[in-house]
Amino acid sequence: MSFKIIAAVAVALAGSPFVAGAAFAQAPECGAIQKTLQARKDLVAKANAASNSKKKMTPQEACALFGKLQSNGAEGLKWITANKEWCSIPDSFAEGFKADHIKVGGIRTKICGIAAQAAKMEAQARAQAQNGGGGGGLLGGPGLTGAMRMPQGAL
Template identity: 35%
Template sequence: MRRTALLAAIGFAALLASAPARAQSCNEDIAAFGQKRNAAIQKLNAISKAHGGKLDPVEACPALRNLSAVEGQMGAYLTKNKEWCNIPEDFLNNFKTGTAKTGGMASQACALAAKVKQMQQNGGLGAAAAPPPVKLPAGPL
């Protein structure tokens, strides 16, 4: 019985000793995701700056998909380690809402980029939307 109590005390002491390591591990993991996310946001800001404050959908599509993927991975980590890392529920809900908005922006940009590429392949506006050719005067002037 004394041996069991000693083993339990050692286990509890090990758990207490791991608490700072656990917090440090969470902070390091979240910081790594944050760096990836910030890099993706900086890329989007550079695209916007290069186009006069507006996002070019063709260039923004892959950057927004990347941002959405990083946020998805970060959200999965936060959800999985919510208790372990002491993540507040309201923070997690706000993060999920932001991630959904990023995904929606990525979908819109990529749909628009696909239309732009299709128009470029069709020679501009496409045959259906092109104005009729101008008739030149015939005969002597």
């Protein structure tokens, strides 16, 4: 399920205005956002590649990727807020960037929740294996215990 989410957000973000890279060149410091936008574009490309690849990301890898994307968005929002007037950043760009950042945050929360659940299940499986297998029953229960005697006499 998380891979469908990655694919959906990667496609959604690929069409966003910040990925295309707006040119803020009124003042030399207005070009500083380009580094952040390029990093974001690279992260989105990585998510796209993962969603189209035969080897899918693990939930932990996806969580880390979306963590970087969210961090990048926070950095971009901070810069946009501080330089919006000076660099004549259009309202539509700022609002679109903010909306995408919020969307990434929601997706990151879901994916990291899945990653945490997977890690918990792996830890439980390891603990169960270390405690002598702990299972073996058909439905994962303790299974049958005791000895079974072979019938005596003529068969």
